[in-house]
Amino acid sequence: MYFxxxxxxxxxxxxxxxxxxxxxxxxxxxxxxxxIVNFEQLEPKFSKTDDVLYVVxxxxxxxAPCVKELPDFMxxxxxxxxSDDFRMILVSLDDSDNLEGPVKxxxxxxxxxxxxxxxxxxxxxxxxxxxxxxxxxxxxxxxxLFIRNGKSLKFVPGxxxxxxxxxxxxxxxx
Amino acid sequence: xxxxxxxxxxxxxxxxxxxSAFAQGYKVGDEATDFKLKNIDGKMVSLGDYKDAxxxxxxxxxxxxxxxxxxxxxxxxxxxxxKALGYPVIAINPNDPEVxxxxxxxxxxxxxxxxxxxxxxxxxEGQKIYPQYxxxxxxxxxxxxxxxxxxxxxxxxxxxxxxxxxxDADQKYVENALDTLLKGQxxxxxxxxxxxxxxxTK
Numbered sequence: 001m002y003f004x005x006x007x008x009x010x011x012x013x014x015x016x017x018x019x020x021x022x023x024x025x026x027x028x029x030x031x032x033x034x035x036i037v038n039f040e041q042l043e044p045k046f047s048k049t050d051d052v053l054y055v056v057x058x059x060x061x062x063x064a065p066c067v068k069e070l071p072d073f074m075x076x077x078x079x080x081x082x083s084d085d086f087r088m089i090l091v092s093l094d095d096s097d098n099l100e101g102p103v104k105x106x107x108x109x110x111x112x113x114x115x116x117x118x119x120x121x122x123x124x125x126x127x128x129x130x131x132x133x134x135x136x137x138x139x140x141x142x143x144x145l146f147i148r149n150g151k152s153l154k155f156v157p158g159x160x161x162x163x164x165x166x167x168x169x170x171x172x173x174x
Numbered sequence: 175x176x177x178x179x180x181x182x183x184x185x186x187x188x189x190x191x192x193x194s195a196f197a198q199g200y201k202v203g204d205e206a207t208d209f210k211l212k213n214i215d216g217k218m219v220s221l222g223d224y225k226d227a228x229x230x231x232x233x234x235x236x237x238x239x240x241x242x243x244x245x246x247x248x249x250x251x252x253x254x255x256x257k258a259l260g261y262p263v264i265a266i267n268p269n270d271p272e273v274x275x276x277x278x279x280x281x282x283x284x285x286x287x288x289x290x291x292x293x294x295x296x297x298x299e300g301q302k303i304y305p306q307y308x309x310x311x312x313x314x315x316x317x318x319x320x321x322x323x324x325x326x327x328x329x330x331x332x333x334x335x336x337x338x339x340x341x342d343a344d345q346k347y348v349e350n351a352l353d354t355l356l357k358g359q360x361x362x363x364x365x366x367x368x369x370x371x372x373x374x375t376k
Contacts, residue, residue: 095338124335124344127366138310139367 034107034117036096039129042120045089047150052085053172055165056145058120058133060093061106065159066142070110072162080169081114089116093141096121146172199308202364206232206318206325209303211266211296214283219294221264221318221325228260229319229328229355231348234268234298234309237285238276239371241337242312246289248333248340249313253293256352261317263293268304268312274374301375311370317351317361328355331366 037045046054057073059066073088080086090112094103099119107117122129130139134155137143146154146168153172160168200206208221221230231252235242253263269277279297286295298304307316308330317329329351336343351361 123338124342126369127332127335127345130367139369140310140372 032107032113032115032117034092034099034104034119036099036119036121038122039120039125039132042091042118042122043129043132045116045118046087046145046147049149051149051174052087053146053148053153053169053174055086055088055169056091056147057088058091058093058141058143058145060141061098061102062094063141067110069142069159069161070112072160072165074110074112074115076162076165076169077115079166083173085174086169087116088114089118092117092119094119148172199306199310200316200327200330202327202330204327206316206327207303207306208325209296211298211303212279213294213296214279214286214291219264219296224262226260227262227320229317230325231256231261231263231352232307232316232318233263233265233313233333234304234307234311234316234373235265235313236267236269236274236277236371237281238269238274239312241370244337244340245313245333250289250292252333252348252352255349257292259352259356261352261355265291265293265295266298266303267295268298268301268309269374270301270376273376277374304373309368309373311368312373313370314368315348317348317355319355329361329364331368335366337369 046056055073055077059070061067070090073090077088081088092103096119103119106112120129126139130137133143133145134152134157137155137157140157142159143155143157144160144165145152146156154168156168206221210218210220213219221227224230233249235245235249237243249263249265257263267277267282271278275281282295282297285291307314309316313333315329315331315333316327318325319328320326329348331347333346333348334340334343335345335347345363347363347366350363354361
């Protein structure tokens with residue numbers, strides 16, 4: 001007889017506890033936020049005149065060599081992330097339909113933290129933004145752009161091994 | 175030691191030059207090579223077979239690549255419209271079936287049959303043709319126009335600007351190029367970035 005009142009009350013209690021569950025976890029459990037952007041929104045993120053060396057890596061969950069090099073990129077990023085003048089940005093070219101499922105799951109599984117994450121969804125203007133990133137770029141991934149104060153310093157199509165990535169960053173740092 | 179270094183240097187420079195020459199492929203304005211490639215009906219096909227054509231829509235495409243598949247209906251539509259106007263589609267599978275079994279000759283036959291391809295679907299056996307064109311993706315389009323005895327490249331790149339949604343493609347590169355060519359002028363947009371899967375080779 002009292003079940004009608006107890007169940008909703010219990011339900012409310014469970015809901016309240018579950019709702020606050022996130023705050024019980026440690027900060028490192030939270031996955032890095034990723035937002036969908038078009039190129040107009042993306043470009044300013046790495047073109048600021050702030051003397052920061054931006055390492056912009058283009059990748060996708062379906063791209064095997066991209067996935068293979070990401071741990072190296074994360075390792076190198078943690079070596080430099082304390083510097084004010086260094087920032088790594090990972091730009092996914094995954095289908096935007098897959099953001100909530102495969103992409104976010106991938107980010108969580110691979111622990112992609114300490115980097116800025118975007119998903120570039122701008123299919124109709126690929127013929128504009130691909131050459132804008134680099135005139136020699138065929139659009140294939142992985143590809144990495146090294147840019148500071150809006151000026152492209154280096155563009156590397158293809159995978160970059162850990163030591164090579166570190167070497168490039170050291171050479172380009174002011 | 176000195177001569178060895180010289181020899182090695184020459185070898186390296188020459189091979190670099192050769193690979194870059196091949197990696198380039200055609201530019202708009204170049205003459206495109208003819209070929210003799212096997213069609214899904216077993217017969218050999220060359221551009222020279224088409225005495226009445228004004229030109230060709232050469233499309234490097236394949237069975238497996240999701241981008242190529244997304245464009246299949248549009249490729250059939252292009253052939254249906256422009257074949258009658260003198261520009262037939264000639265589809266060529268550039269992939270090595272040993273690397274990508276889904277792009278085997280038998281599966282080409284199946285795909286063409288199930289989709290009702292209205293054009294030749296040729297296999298680039300030995301993969302000698304696509305490197306000369308410089309194709310890097312599937313699909314990758316080369317519009318050729320006959321000028322005298324030559325087939326001149328007039329457009330290179332993507333079919334339109336939305337691989338995902340045909341109804342939301344607002345820049346129909348290939349159609350626009352063909353319409354302009356049919357008026358006797360050169361296309362305004364002569365080349366675009368080809369979007370698709372890489373070509374499979376050993």
